[in-house]
Amino acid sequence: MNWLLVVAGGMAGAPLRFLGDRAVQRRHGTAFPWGTFAVNVVGCLVLGVLTGAVMAGAASDQVQLALGTGLCGALTTYSTFSYETLRLAHDGARFFAAANVVASVLAGLGAASAGVACAGALWG
Template sequence: MTWLLVIAGAAIGAPARYLTDRLVQARHDTVFPWGTFTVNIVGSFTLGFLTGAVTAAAVGPNVQLLIGTGFCGALTTYSTLSYETLRLTQTGARFHAIANLAATIIAGIGAFYTSTALTQAIWH
């Protein structure tokens, strides 16, 4: 049962990642990887909200497996972040490479923190 929940979440998260990345990137005429940035921040926010909900006992471990491990695991992508940052560096866009790393880390942690604070306001 556990692995089915992870698979079900991933089956939604992986296409959501691809489609979101393509949709967002198509709207920006820049070398900055806005699509990957977007899915990573949305994933961080979602995982933070879920973590807060689990901590508050508002949802159980099965939801955590489905959404946290499955969906967020397939939605977010550290490997693509690494690849795109390296590609930016290799093409001479060093500012964009540094901005990509810094913005992703800062915004990701900020999104996670904000969403866990939101869950505390809702369930505590």
């Protein structure tokens, strides 16, 4: 039964990633992959809040499977991040490639930490 929770979350996360990525990227006409960056940071924030909620006992294992593994797993995209970073480097935009790596890691960790802190303030 747990796999159905993951599938349900993934069914919501995948279209959210596609639509969010396209909406953000349309607003920015640069080579930098702002759409992927945005959905990955949002996914890290959501996963941080969820992790904090689970740690505080405010969310169940089933919610963690549906939202954490399913929704966030489909919303965030390490493969697209990697592809876009390599594409930037290959196209000669090495600064943007390096900036994408550094900014994505720092913003993702920051968003996850902020999410855990927000959950702690709400349920701690």
